[in-house]
Amino acid sequence: MAESRCKICGGEIRFKPGSTVGICSSCGASQSAQGSADERIIKMYESVGQYLKEDDTGIGKDDSHAAPGSETAELYNGNINAANVIDESSVSFLLEKAFLLIEDGAFKEADRYLDGALKKDPVNADAYLGKLMTDCHVRFRKDLKTSQFFSKSNVNYLKTIRFGNQTLVHELKEYAECVEKEYEHQSKELDYLLAFNEIRKTNTLDAYKYAFELLTKLGDYRDSQEQARICKEKIEEITALQEATRLRVTKEAEEQRIVEENVTNRRSRIIAIITFICASAAVIYFSFINVILPAFR
Secondary structure (H helix, E strand, O other), X not given: OOOEEOOOOOOEEEEOOOOOEXXXXXXXXXXXXXXXXXXXXXXXXXXXXXXXXXXXXXXXXXXXXXXXXXXXXXXXXXXXXXXXXXXXXXHHHHHHHHHHHHHOOOHHHHHHHHHHHHHHOOOOHHHHHHXXXXXXXXXXHHHHHHOOOOOOOOHHHHHHHHHOOHHHHHHHHHHHHHHHHHHHHHHHHHHHHHHHHHHHHHOOHHHHHHHXXXXXXXXXXXXXXXXXXXXXXXXXXXXXXXXXXXXXHHHHHHHHHHHHHHHHHHHHHHHHHHHXXXXXXXXXXXXXXXXXXXXXX
């Protein structure tokens, strides 16, 4: 059997004795052998090329290559269709067509071929891998590790892991870890920037408390620990200032209450004295009119 190359990565396809399905030594993808049919087509096209070359020069033309009714003659006359030699309904053909379309960025069309392959082989890991690539809109599977759409919860990722060989499963798990690390980095960077944006926006105690909480959760990301320390000092400073202000206001209010209370008490005493004087004067007046004055008469 002629050496086969992987349609996905170009690696060498290795076949077990007697098997028509081989495994790529580079990426682990499975691929069926086109076998003698492919070799036959190649030889036929080479024969036609030789025939045309000899026909152009008129030298050494071998009519046996294009004898009436021969495959070379039929191919030369345009009567042979590759579809008559290659089974276009085979899983292998559908996958090869799908991955070519994926490389061209035709994801919707590729998805149809992948669905066709899965109808024939519902546990084909390569088909699920292709659908994962169309979900993530990547043309090459190595780009999965940088795709923002790649997720461990993706059903096609889970199916690929379930039905794939060890090499493929290991590779996809590494990609998933890369995506998670990138997501974690972006999430931390967002919280880091959000903390400072909150402080710049309001510069209040609540803003510093919120920033301190975010920066503390970030751990040793960038200079989060140092910035968290600064926020804590600022929180203590603002809290102390607010407490001092509260005590000062409370003291002033108490002093004002005492002053007002003293004024009220003084006014009450004055009123009491005046009332006493008036009452005493009234008693003296009535006593003089009713008792003392009549006695002198």
